[in-house]
Amino acid sequence: MRRARIGAAAAALLVAAAALAGCASGATATKQIVGVAMPTTTSDRWVNDGKNVAAQLRALGRTVDLKYAEDDVPTQVAQIQAMIDEGAGALVVGAIDGTALKDVLAKAAAANIPVVSYDRLIRDTPDIAYYATFDNALVGAQQADSLLEGLGVLDAKGADTHVTGPFLIELIAGSPDDNNATVFFQGAMKVLQPYLDAGVLVVGSGQTDFATIATPKWNGDTAAQRLGPILDTVYANKRVDAVLAPADIISVPVLEVLRSHGYGTADKPWPVVTGQDADIPAVKALIAGEQHSTIYKDTRQLAEVAVSMVESLLKGEEPETNDNASYDNGVKVVPSYLLKPQVVTKANYADVLVGSGYYTQQELG
Structure with a gap:
């Protein structure tokens, strides 16, 4: 510098x-x-x-x-x-x-x-x-770290807890015409791949390549429409534990399709769902315990x-x-x-988002 x-x-x-x-x-x-x-x-x-x-x-x-x-x-x-x-x-x-x-x-x-x-x-x-x-590679790494922390694979300090899983996850990427989407995904997979290789994480659908999981124009409804049939088939008799969502514009519709499949109940708790941008609907979902994290930029x-x-x-x-x-x-x-981006969860949203003046508490409900 x-x-x-x-x-x-x-x-x-x-x-x-x-x-x-x-x-x-x-x-x-x-x-x-x-x-x-x-x-x-x-x-x-x-x-x-x-x-x-x-x-x-x-x-x-x-x-x-x-x-x-x-x-x-x-x-x-x-x-x-x-x-x-x-x-x-x-x-x-x-x-x-x-x-x-x-x-x-x-x-x-x-x-x-x-x-x-x-x-x-x-x-x-x-x-x-x-x-x-x-730092877009860091954004992806932070999303992956927060997903692992939400599953208990990492502790609050980022240390490996040595749990063996397996945890069933699904991957969603951003728009293929946006260079950032590729960088986010690569940053996340650099963190997640060792756990996939070790069998601690398993992508239930088997859909892991960028071309398959990409979401044209960052359209959250498109991502939700891809996830719905996966929930109907792959997860008909089991529960998805986490969803790597690259942005809040995608995570919020994903939460809705999860809700329509019975998640958010005592029998089917919310999976760990990530996000990005700290959009108000996502922060409200985070406060409600529905979305696990977002990345504040x-x-x-x-x-x-x-x-x-x-x-x-x-x-x-x-x-x-x-x-x-x-x-x-x-x-x-x-x-x-x-x-530098920052991970936001229910535990720190007030300090990070309200304390910085980015939002008022009234805006977040």
């Missing part, structure tokens, strides 16, 4: 707002525009991402063009093209399909518009300048990183990074800043 300013409260960015706004002139007005392209409003986390990025940029005197494409790739391409056409000085892009933006980003490059890839790595193009995200901090990158780029400076080796997008290794 070349500098250590990232991770300070986003409020620190507000201090410079008046000065930056005062320095803006009519001649550079178009360069004040920052295009922010986000994938969808169907997930709370993406709504919050867009709001946080836009608010922090506006506080610094930037004009923001914030658009959501509702998981439609042609719409996102058209939105980015419109941002280029209006003379944006920089783009922040949370991609729907990490492989579908090559042509439109080439146009951004031709117009000398730098692009920050936001949370999801944009692949197969040289035309992204930097990548702002969380403070989108305020991620927005701060992305905004800091944009500010540096617009000033002709080199943004701060802390990883220049991990993220190869198929054309180049993209300089990145990785934030």
Whole structure:
């Protein structure tokens, strides 16, 4: 890490707002525009991402063009093209399909518009300048660790308890067009594979390859529809002990299909179900004892990183990074800043989510 300013409260960015706004002139007005392209409003986390990025940029005197494409790739391409056409000085892009933006980003490059890839790595193009995200391999490892802890295979300190099982589990992965989904899965399987090899864990359905368990467009209903028949057949006369769900947008529908199969009762306790993003419905399920864990990724901090990158780029400076080796997008290794995620359970949600001001207790019920 070349500098250590990232991770300070986003409020620190507000201090410079008046000065930056005062320095803006009519001649550079178009360069004040920052295009922010986000994938969808169907997930709370993406709504919050867009709001946080836009608010922090506006506080610094930037004009923001914030658009959501509702998981439609042609719409996102058209939105980015419109941002280029209006003379944006920089783009922040949370991609729907990490492989579908090559042509439109080439146009951004031709117009000398730098692009920050936001949370999801944009692949197969040289035309992204930097990548702002969380440590996605760690996210997967944390999901796997929390699953093992929920089963009692690991204790609260992460030490192996030497229980032999076998515990029956099912695996769900994210969208195949999102590079993060692969990284989450690989991070989780690096932790789980030794226990699968030893027979402590058994995937009852036998479905373990990414292509089979992936969930296009992160659609939770699709994941639930895949799990339902497995519960009907493989688990007709036995109980699933855990489900590795990669995100809350998937875990919540999974909980509903489990409920419809009699789980959540004295005879069939809830399996250990993981998640990610600390969405309010999932946190409520966690508090109710239905979902075991989620992974908290403070989108305020991620927005701060992305905004800091944009500010540096617009000033002709080199943004701060802390990883220049991990993220190869198929054309180049993209300089990145990785934030650290955190496991949230019923035991610590109040301290982590409410104590940090991310949610109020009233929002969580």
